Amino acid sequence: MTEAARAGPTPYQGASEEIQLRARADASSRRPALLAFATAIGWLLIGSAFGDVASLKMHFPDWLSGEPWLTFGRIRPAHMNAMIYGWASIAMLGVSLWILPRLLHTELRGPRLAQIGIVLWNIGLVIGIIAILAGRTDGLEWLELDRYIADPWLIVGGALVGLSLLGTLARREVDHLYVSVWYIVGAYLWFPVIFTIGNWPTWTGVESAAANWFYAHNALGLWLTAINLGAAYYFIPKVLGRPVHSYQLSLLGFWALAFFYALNGMHHLVGGPVPEWMITTSIVASTLMVIPVLAVGVNHHMTMIGRFGALRYSPTLRFVVLGAMAYTAVSLQGTFTAFREVNRVTHFTEWTIGHAHVGVYSFVTFVLFGSLYYILPRLVGHEWPSASLIRWHFWLVLVGIAMYVIALTVVGVFQGLAMLDPQVPFQRSVEVTLPGLVTRSIAGGILTAGHLVFAYHYWLMVTGRRPAPERPPMHDVRPVVFTTEAEESAR
Amino acid sequence: MTRTWLLLLGALATVGFAALVLVVIPQLMLVHVPVPKQLAPYTPEQARGRRIYIANGCVYCHSQQIRDPAFTTDVDRGWGTRATEPADYVYDRPHLLGTMRTGPDLINVGARLPDPDWHLVHLYNPRALVPWSIMPSFSFLFEERAPGGVRPGEHVVPVVGPRAPRGKVIVATPDALALVAYLLSLEREYPVSAAPPPGRAHALGGGHGAERRTVHSMP
């Protein structure tokens, strides 16, 4: 039993001021968060369309090849940037704007600033993606957005959101900084540093490669991962109604992630023409990533254990818990892939694409879907209208991403083995991937269908086209409305 | 934790340390890389071709690096005579090392496939030369003309077979010619001036060079 349990009834009992505080915190971030989620869902659909076209082009190479802006080499980065900087990053801006005031027990400072920031970020991204389609790109993976005409918008926009969040942190009315706060605040410090280093215009030759992969790996580790782990650390205990299993472990997990993840980037260049010690450093750091990953994984699992039935009741938990499991899986896969013996097979193959989608989809996107299922009803003031649309969304994206990842991972190994044997003609390494590429296109279609269901459901909800259910359909308990009551009394 | 500064400084320190190790120190080391005598800077046309290469995202399917022959079979496959080194990339901004080999490595494509017309036909429609290729057609880098409409100085691309347009000829745009000039400039087969780093020396003496041209992966 915990200390609090031995002390008897919790000291919170009977106090209602804190609930009013929470209602005020939620209300303060309502507009910027809603703006962020609306545009993020738009980017999700745009990114899906680009992704589907790019995928089909890999096995119909003559399809849509007459126009330069439709060529594979432009559609692919358009997909990637729309998903990373549009869907994931903007949804993450919304999640951080909503969670931090709650965790800091205060209202969001500068919500206008944050709104302007989100608008600027969107403008920069539209400019950047149009530029990519027009053939203007920085030419570095993950950093295609033009550093002169697109990136400044993102930097200023992100800085405005960051200022709003740091201002909120400075005025916090809570003593302890919860683990989610570290991850989210950390991410807003890390991102401008790595983004600047990555976009620095003077890097030349292999130094450009080092800076490129320093950025790209940290964009995943210190930006996407950090904020989504912060969200998982909030939603899992919150919905379950029990504190995270071990707070010590969460401390260890955070600092180990901050230290080791940042050193990982060069494992994307194993065998490449950069000084050997850099690659070795990254392989060692990739191996040490097992520490924070297991710390987080064990912690979340021990919090969940014996309560997996909750996944049937809570779409939030369903997505967030699967996302958290995918985080453990993708990180261990990443460590495994960094080993030289594995890397000589998997490097330069579809395995990498599969791995990237476990990270950015199964982990990041799932946690974001779960977060939106929790946050949006609290922003618009009524419930998601349809349980069956949620189920359709869940099963479509789950089946879609499983097909996607399995197909590419398997053909990636065959592709790598074929390329490693000089007696096997290169042709073979192309042909073995075709079944996987076709499966990937089908999987992409299923994922897109899931996204359309989600976007339609979101539209039904915010427009109030369909009446919100009186009570939660999945569990036969009498609903009460204490959140709404508190909001009423706050007004 | 209750202290904001502990969090802020700690977070900045970790990323700062990583940047020091992986970006700043290598930068300080690599400024001393000697430029190989045989490596010429890109000509204006090659540089233009490189921009076309970047704009059309060739890097998403083609790498430009040869790994250590002791580690992989890049050399045995005929993609190069030796592992590429930092000195081979001193004129590259941005780098185009790549992370995918949906298509073959290109760092020595100029030595492997020196015929400009091969490249032009291949870019116009890869399947005209390599039936199993999944590379996109870059027909937008070419213009279709009536047989009498070719102006002097224009380069007619010798497309033949079912992929050739009926009753028309294909003319390469300056962009296509620049891209091919860049591809032909890709040749990093001269001996590197610096002594190979320890651990690579024995591997480089393997003598794969003689047979490598017999294992072309592409026609």
Add this chain to the structure above:
Amino acid sequence: MFPSSLAVVLTGAALGALALLAFLWGWRRGQFSHLDRQARVIFEPGDCSVERPWETPEQRAERVLEYGPLTPPAPSEWGGAE
């Protein structure tokens, strides 16, 4: 080689020592104590006494013991329509 030069080693050691000092300072000042209370800052009053329909009778009994009588959940208590 430069990465193994004395200057780099000393800089690295100094940075590490600084981090260690900050950590020890934080430890002495109690930044890492009361972890149980820190883990609970996400809960508002009543959060933990809401009935969780997926819990076993034993888990419910534990919850009652720890947080008092259970209250029925609000419509979107677990995020969404289910």
